[in-house]
Amino acid sequence: MQIRLKVNGEAMNFDVEPRLLLVELIRDHVRLKGTNIGCDTTSCGACTVLIDGHSAKSCTVLALQADGCEIITIEGIGTIEKLHPMQEAFYKHHGLQCGFCTPGMIMAGISLAGELDNPDESEIRLGIEGNLCRCTGYNNIVEAIKSGLSEMKQLSLSATSESQLYPKDADK
Amino acid sequence: MSLDFTDLEVGRGEEKLVGSPYRRLEDPIFITKGATYVGDLEFDDIAHISFVRSPVASANLKNVDVSEALGQPGVIAAFTAKDIEIPAIINWINKVIERPFLAKDKLRFVGEAVAMVIGETKAFAEDACEFVNIDYDLTTPIIDPRQSANNEVSLFEGCTSNIVASIEGGQVAQIGEVRIEAEFVNQRLAPCPMEGRAVVATIDGEMLTVYISNQAPHSAKRSIIRYLSIDEGNLRVITPDVGGGFGSKIGTYPEEILVPYIARKLNRTCRWVETRSESMVSLGHGRGQIAKVTLGGDRDGKIRSYCLSVIQDCGAYPEIGANMPALTRWMTSGCYDIDSVDFNSISVLTNTNPTVAYRGAGRPEAAYAIERAVDMFATEIGMDKAEVRFKNFIDPKNFPYQTKVGSTYDCGNYEESLRRVLKLANYDELLVDKENRIKDKSDLLLGIGISSYVEITHGFPAKEFGSVELISGGKLSVKVGTLSHGQGHRSAISMIVRDVTGVDPCNIDFYQGDTELIESGVGTFGSRSMQSGGVACKRAADMLVTKAMEFLSNHLDVDLDKVEFSWHEGGQFSVGSMCLSWSDLYRLAKNEGKVLKASENYESSSPTFPFGAHLAVVEVDVETGKVHLRDMFAIDDAGNILNPLLAKGQIHGGLAQGISQALYEEFIYDQDGNPLTATFADYGFPTAAEFPQFRDELMQTPTSVNELGVKGIGESGTIGATPAVVNAVMDALSVYGISHIDMPLSPEKVFSAIKIAKRSK
Ligand code: FES
Numbered sequence: 001m002q003i004r005l006k007v008n009g010e011a012m013n014f015d016v017e018p019r020l021l022l023v024e025l026i027r028d029h030v031r032l033k034g035t036n037i038g039c040d041t042t043s044c045g046a047c048t049v050l051i052d053g054h055s056a057k058s059c060t061v062l063a064l065q066a067d068g069c070e071i072i073t074i075e076g077i078g079t080i081e082k083l084h085p086m087q088e089a090f091y092k093h094h095g096l097q098c099g100f101c102t103p104g105m106i107m108a109g110i111s112l113a114g115e116l117d118n119p120d121e122s123e124i125r126l127g128i129e130g131n132l133c134r135c136t137g138y139n140n141i142v143e144a145i146k147s148g149l150s151e152m153k154q155l156s157l158s159a160t161s162e163s164q165l166y167p168k169d170a171d172k
Numbered sequence: 173m174s175l176d177f178t179d180l181e182v183g184r185g186e187e188k189l190v191g192s193p194y195r196r197l198e199d200p201i202f203i204t205k206g207a208t209y210v211g212d213l214e215f216d217d218i219a220h221i222s223f224v225r226s227p228v229a230s231a232n233l234k235n236v237d238v239s240e241a242l243g244q245p246g247v248i249a250a251f252t253a254k255d256i257e258i259p260a261i262i263n264w265i266n267k268v269i270e271r272p273f274l275a276k277d278k279l280r281f282v283g284e285a286v287a288m289v290i291g292e293t294k295a296f297a298e299d300a301c302e303f304v305n306i307d308y309d310l311t312t313p314i315i316d317p318r319q320s321a322n323n324e325v326s327l328f329e330g331c332t333s334n335i336v337a338s339i340e341g342g343q344v345a346q347i348g349e350v351r352i353e354a355e356f357v358n359q360r361l362a363p364c365p366m367e368g369r370a371v372v373a374t375i376d377g378e379m380l381t382v383y384i385s386n387q388a389p390h391s392a393k394r395s396i397i398r399y400l401s402i403d404e405g406n407l408r409v410i411t412p413d414v415g416g417g418f419g420s421k422i423g424t425y426p427e428e429i430l431v432p433y434i435a436r437k438l439n440r441t442c443r444w445v446e447t448r449s450e451s452m453v454s455l456g457h458g459r460g461q462i463a464k465v466t467l468g469g470d471r472d473g474k475i476r477s478y479c480l481s482v483i484q485d486c487g488a489y490p491e492i493g494a495n496m497p498a499l500t501r502w503m504t505s506g507c508y509d510i511d512s513v514d515f516n517s518i519s520v521l522t523n524t525n526p527t528v529a530y531r532g533a534g535r536p537e538a539a540y541a542i543e544r545a546v547d548m549f550a551t552e553i554g555m556d557k558a559e560v561r562f563k564n565f566i567d568p569k570n571f572p573y574q575t576k577v578g579s580t581y582d583c584g585n586y587e588e589s590l591r592r593v594l595k596l597a598n599y600d601e602l603l604v605d606k607e608n609r610i611k612d613k614s615d616l617l618l619g620i621g622i623s624s625y626v627e628i629t630h631g632f633p634a635k636e637f638g639s640v641e642l643i644s645g646g647k648l649s650v651k652v653g654t655l656s657h658g659q660g661h662r663s664a665i666s667m668i669v670r671d672v673t674g675v676d677p678c679n680i681d682f683y684q685g686d687t688e689l690i691e692s693g694v695g696t697f698g699s700r701s702m703q704s705g706g707v708a709c710k711r712a713a714d715m716l717v718t719k720a721m722e723f724l725s726n727h728l729d730v731d732l733d734k735v736e737f738s739w740h741e742g743g744q745f746s747v748g749s750m751c752l753s754w755s756d757l758y759r760l761a762k763n764e765g766k767v768l769k770a771s772e773n774y775e776s777s778s779p780t781f782p783f784g785a786h787l788a789v790v791e792v793d794v795e796t797g798k799v800h801l802r803d804m805f806a807i808d809d810a811g812n813i814l815n816p817l818l819a820k821g822q823i824h825g826g827l828a829q830g831i832s833q834a835l836y837e838e839f840i841y842d843q844d845g846n847p848l849t850a851t852f853a854d855y856g857f858p859t860a861a862e863f864p865q866f867r868d869e870l871m872q873t874p875t876s877v878n879e880l881g882v883k884g885i886g887e888s889g890t891i892g893a894t895p896a897v898v899n900a901v902m903d904a905l906s907v908y909g910i911s912h913i914d915m916p917l918s919p920e921k922v923f924s925a926i927k928i929a930k931r932s933k
């Protein structure tokens with residue numbers, strides 16, 4: 001079946017099998033490998049991406065359902081030269097170790113910008129409940145998201161629309 | 173790759189990097205594109221492997237029929253034990269026990285690989301697995317290791333006993349006015365690295381290349397050589413980025429040998445990436461120990477004797493788990509100076525997934541036993557739980573200290589770490605709060621739990637490889653035989669090499685996890701990497717500087733003592749008024765056809781013994797049995813700290829796993845051996861909402877075992893946290909006279925213990 005969608009700002013067409021998952025489309029067809037698969041029960045959030053500005057577990061969405069949507073993955077938010085504030089915060093606060101949960105965590109963190117205003121520690125913890133990490137004990141992830149969100153706020157960035165996702169002068 | 177580090181607060185200028193919170197070199201890629209795991213690698217014309225696994229814990233296997241599966245779309249091949257022409261794995265502990273690569277004659281645990289289907293896509297392979305028919309006759313499984321130890325039924329033909337390993341002991345006299353006896357269970361845990369096992373095998377003529385998610389690539393290579401009878405020169409093993417291991421990826425699993433075997437058979441690139449559901453039942457489990465303790469002491473608080481008796485559940489085949497009691501034994505008496513100490517153990521087979529090393533590996537079990545026993549002793553004699561510890565600690569003046577079971581602790585100051593954690597937590601105020609709540613008959617009881625731990629790292633000192641080579645542009649190429657699976661070795665080792673040579677970490681090419689590039693290696697486990705590979709790289713860097721100075725002295729025909737080196741400004745060699753950089757040295761050496769390179773196979777003389785004190789504060793809701801961990805304080809001492817950012821990261825991850833064992837996690841089999849917690853939806857994997865922010869500080873008592881003064885820090889958090897949390901819950905419940913509940917301390921268990929206690933009052 002034919003679908004059209006935007007991935008990281010780029011319009012794409014695919015002919016997909018009905019049972020293909022969005023995460024499989026992203027990894028095997030768009031060939032972006034940053035989005036990971038960590039479970040088979042919709043529990044881990046390693047596959048978290050933004051669909052039209054909202055975080056979603058891409059293993060729980062059929063590629064078909066994403067027809068007409070704007071998908072943003074970890075590869076679409078910043079570059080090494082120009083990190084997104086949330087990436088910068090993970091870097092600064094040592095919010096990652098093995099890195100497997102990281103792309104999903106960063107996307108989940110960014111999406112909180114549209115959902116919570118000035119969240120405190122426990123709101124952040126609840127906000128990323130769907131994203132599992134085995135390495136960090138979440139401590140530095142929480143620190144990172146807190147500081148990433150306040151930086152995003154200062155720059156008036158949000159996750160809900162693509163145009164507001166990036167810093168204004170981003171060389172994307 | 174060039175990175176812009178201009179925004180770093182540290183790492184520039186003329187200060188040493190070691191000891192600073194230098195940001196990780198791994199991260200820029202990890203946070204923008206993601207790391208590259210085995211499952212991310214792309215190959216042309218790849219075939220996908222899917223395993224069919226035993227649905228039952230114990231059965232006689234009559235037939236495995238793959239003919240229907242072979243007729244399914246997209247199926248390339250399917251194999252059963254009959255088709256595998258490699259001899260079974262002879263067990264390293266008991267030579268009578270053989271483990272076939274695919275189950276043959278017997279099914280021994282739910283999850284054991286029985287057949288494999290190879291498909292053009294993963295989906296084709298998985299779908300076709302449904303069409304493999306397994307014909308078997310059920311036999312009675314043994315799930316409880318205590319029952320297995322009775323030897324009423326023998327699990328392996330030709331094996332007279334289900335006990336595959338044992339340590340004799342336990343004969344010491346029990347002395348003291350008070351005697352504490354208790355049984356503690358360290359429940360079975362699933363290690364759950366976020367990336368499961370994954371293997372790709374590619375063939376190029378005679379050459380076989382295997383990509384594997386593993387903690388020890390050189391030993392994986394040895395295993396593949398052994399079973400595939402391949403020439404050493406024709407095999408390259410590569411571990412790209414590894415998404416966690418926690419001990420479960422030290423060994424090489426049968427499935428991981430089968431992937432290259434099948435690739436060679438089909439002459440085609442093959443990949444297996446396990447699903448979470450298969451990982452839960454067949455990636456080795458951790459813990460699984462039942463301990464009996466007997467502690468004797470006097471009413472003045474002095475502990476006089478201590479004996480630990482352990483039953484270790486090995487699962488269906490004895491793997492590393494069978495040897496965990498040896499590590500437990502080393503740490504039997506913990507931080508305490510006790511006159512009479514003894515240990516004994518048996519390791520027994522059951523019809524469950526084999527046990528392996530899991531973060532802490534044998535030491536959490538030891539710390540849990542003694543820290544719980546000491547708390548029970550304190551309660552029995554009515555003494556403060558901190559005070560009883562102060563009364564029994566090994567005197568800091570008595571290091572190195574030899575314990576009664578023969579471990580030699582390198583250094584320690586247990587009093588200081590406990591004092592510091594009590595201060596950090598405001599212990600005295602907590603005690604008042606706790607008493608007030610009891611007086612007020614509050615439904616929310618406060619519990620304070622202390623644990624003082626000491627553990628062993630680099631327990632089996634083995635040589636580790638490190639090399640440093642000067643390459644074009646004055647850059648360095650650093651190679652090491654250890655392997656980061658999340659710890660950040662590239663950063664830590666680059667910092668060490670930078671401080672010797674002056675070369676900026678951004679100009680250091682770092683290599684690990686490739687048997688072609690790195691001539692030898694042991695790998696990463698037992699918190700060994702910095703005290704083995706780190707020291708090897710430090711020595712290699714020192715030697716490179718010396719070699720470079722010698723080269724210069726020859727080249728310029730001046731005495732060696734006229735050549736000077738300073739690590740400042742990127743590394744400067746000077747001879748009189750002449751100043752040369754690493755890049756100049758490279759050019760000069762190249763013109764003479766010389767390579768400046770140094771390597772070291774460093775063998776540490778002995779293990780090291782990190783220690784610390786943790787304090788957990790819990791609130792227990794007596795109406796629901798729910799335990800809320802309010803605060804977790806930790807003082808940890810792993811000697812000199814190379815990078816506090818990374819060290820604390822290790823502590824945090826360890827604390828979370830330790831806390832989670834105390835409160836949430838347990839891998840459960842029913843009495844028929846069916847796993848009840850085989851997915852992330854059922855297993856108690858903790859989320860961020862389950863933890864407080866940790867309040868941790870590092871203490872530094874350098875070891876003299878190695879020149880960096882470092883001990884391991886990868887597992888300490890786990891070891892100290894579990895007893896601290898359980899002690900805290902028991903402290904809260906002491907008003908009911910409850911002395912022990914086995915982990916995990918779920919609301920159901922706590923609630924029913926309270927109910928029973930109330931009824932009997
Ligand atoms: S892969 Fe685990 S939630 Fe999507």
Ligand code: FES
Nearest residue numbers: 097101133134135
């Ligand atoms: S960093 Fe390894 S799972 Fe989160």
